[in-house]
Amino acid sequence: MSAPTIFDPFAPDTDQHSGGAFHGQSIVSGDYGYAVTDYETAGKVLRDKRFRNSALRLMEEIGITDGPVHDFRERSIIMIEGKPHLHLRSPLARWMGPARVKKIQDVLRGIIDEIADELDDTAPIDVHDTVARRIPSMVYCYLAGAPMSDAPKVQSISERTLSLLTRDRTVADTVRGAYVEQWEYLDDLIARKRAAGLGEDMLSYLIQQGDEGKLTEEEVVTEATSMLEASSVNTAHQASLVVWALLREPEAWQRIVADPGLIPDAVTEVLRLYPRTGMISKIATEDIEVGEVTIPAGSDVHIAVWSANRDPERFENPDVFDLDRERNVPLTFSSGPHNCLGQALATAEIAEVVGMLARRYPEATIVESETSVGQAGGRWLIDKLTLNLRG
Numbered sequence: 001m002s003a004p005t006i007f008d009p010f011a012p013d014t015d016q017h018s019g020g021a022f023h024g025q026s027i028v029s030g031d032y033g034y035a036v037t038d039y040e041t042a043g044k045v046l047r048d049k050r051f052r053n054s055a056l057r058l059m060e061e062i063g064i065t066d067g068p069v070h071d072f073r074e075r076s077i078i079m080i081e082g083k084p085h086l087h088l089r090s091p092l093a094r095w096m097g098p099a100r101v102k103k104i105q106d107v108l109r110g111i112i113d114e115i116a117d118e119l120d121d122t123a124p125i126d127v128h129d130t131v132a133r134r135i136p137s138m139v140y141c142y143l144a145g146a147p148m149s150d151a152p153k154v155q156s157i158s159e160r161t162l163s164l165l166t167r168d169r170t171v172a173d174t175v176r177g178a179y180v181e182q183w184e185y186l187d188d189l190i191a192r193k194r195a196a197g198l199g200e201d202m203l204s205y206l207i208q209q210g211d212e213g214k215l216t217e218e219e220v221v222t223e224a225t226s227m228l229e230a231s232s233v234n235t236a237h238q239a240s241l242v243v244w245a246l247l248r249e250p251e252a253w254q255r256i257v258a259d260p261g262l263i264p265d266a267v268t269e270v271l272r273l274y275p276r277t278g279m280i281s282k283i284a285t286e287d288i289e290v291g292e293v294t295i296p297a298g299s300d301v302h303i304a305v306w307s308a309n310r311d312p313e314r315f316e317n318p319d320v321f322d323l324d325r326e327r328n329v330p331l332t333f334s335s336g337p338h339n340c341l342g343q344a345l346a347t348a349e350i351a352e353v354v355g356m357l358a359r360r361y362p363e364a365t366i367v368e369s370e371t372s373v374g375q376a377g378g379r380w381l382i383d384k385l386t387l388n389l390r391g
């Protein structure tokens with residue numbers, strides 16, 4: 001496993017650095033463009049609308065330079081700014097407010113308990129595959145008002161769509177195919193919902209917004225697509241990273257088992273130390289002064305979240321897991337106008353996974369030889385998390 005503070009987004013041979021700076025500098029440049037490594041500047045860049053998300057460039061880099069998938073990405077919520085962005089963001093933000101997430105809590109517990117009931121706990125088991133990867137697509141089905149039997153399809157579509165994040169050119173056809181399948185699936189789901197009558201779910205809400213002329217038909221599908229693709233992969237990896245990190249902190253784990261009220265703070269602390277989104281990549285739309293550096297228009301700018309989250313100027317003893325840390329606001333869900341719309345939901349999902357393990361399997365241990373955790377392409381990821389659930 002790589003050292004947790006490794007800096008470079010895409011090259012495995014880059015020197016290590018201390019959190020918050022690379023060779024003493026908070027803004028550095030290289031073949032990859034620019035990287036921002038300290039907490040304060042990272043937050044400023046994330047909140048500055050002159051930096052646009054680089055998801056479209058990522059797509060172009062793997063060879064998707066035109067066609068419907070490229071055009072979708074260009075128009076999607078993450079890529080647009082100003083009024084058009086608010087036009088797409090507001091309906092989702094309204095629907096996904098804190099009250100809704102609170103309402104979903106019982107459903108989450110039900111989904112996770114159902115998965116837990118099926119676990120064979122008599123032998124070591126890969127909890128990433130059997131638990132974490134399955135939950136987000138089931139939650140999406142609930143949100144979208146789709147039958148739970150659609151969950152494996154949703155999981156497969158979203159994982160293939162986001163294989164884009166590997167930055168590997170060989171996945172272009174997989175990504176194209178996954179989007180086409182996704183749109184066919186959503187068109188069919190919308191038709192099924194219309195036939196059965198609209199309900200209280202998110203997709204029904206979006207369809208109603210369309211019927212009232214607040215969204216075009218295309219925007220309804222765009223919104224549903226953005227939520228589907230964003231909902232699964234990051235949450236699955238982050239949930240496993242949280243479980244992995246907490247089981248490696250026996251004292252903290254015992255405190256959590258004794259007092260589940262500590263789970264939200266524990267989740268936040270792991271989000272800080274092991275952020276799935278270790279890098280958030282943007283593009284400068286004009287020449288922009290950041291500190292003492294002028295970043296030229298068109299440059300790639302990578303916000304090194306895994307460095308900023310360990311900035312000693314912001315977090316005391318930044319490499320230490322501290323369940324009692326105060327003012328703990330990691331940048332894992334970004335900041336500013338594009339901050340993650342699903343953060344409350346993702347955090348609640350992860351907290352429920354931890355809660356289930358703490359309740360049912362307080363003695364669980366990691367089988368290190370069958371666990372694989374690492375970093376690639378600016379992300380923390382977990383391929384396998386094998387646990388002895390009964391210790």
Ligand code: HEM
Nearest residue numbers: 053077078230231234235238277333334338340341342346
């Ligand atoms: C642990 C899991 C997750 C992580 C780490 C994560 C991280 C992020 C980050 C870093 C961004 C902002 C990128 C930027 O500033 O350019 C973002 C945006 C977004 N996320 Fe998440 N996310 C997670 C889960 C979810 C879930 C569960 C959903 C929906 C159900 C979701 C929906 C979205 C949407 C729609 C946006 C775009 C917001 C906009 O552009 O206005 N995310 N996410």
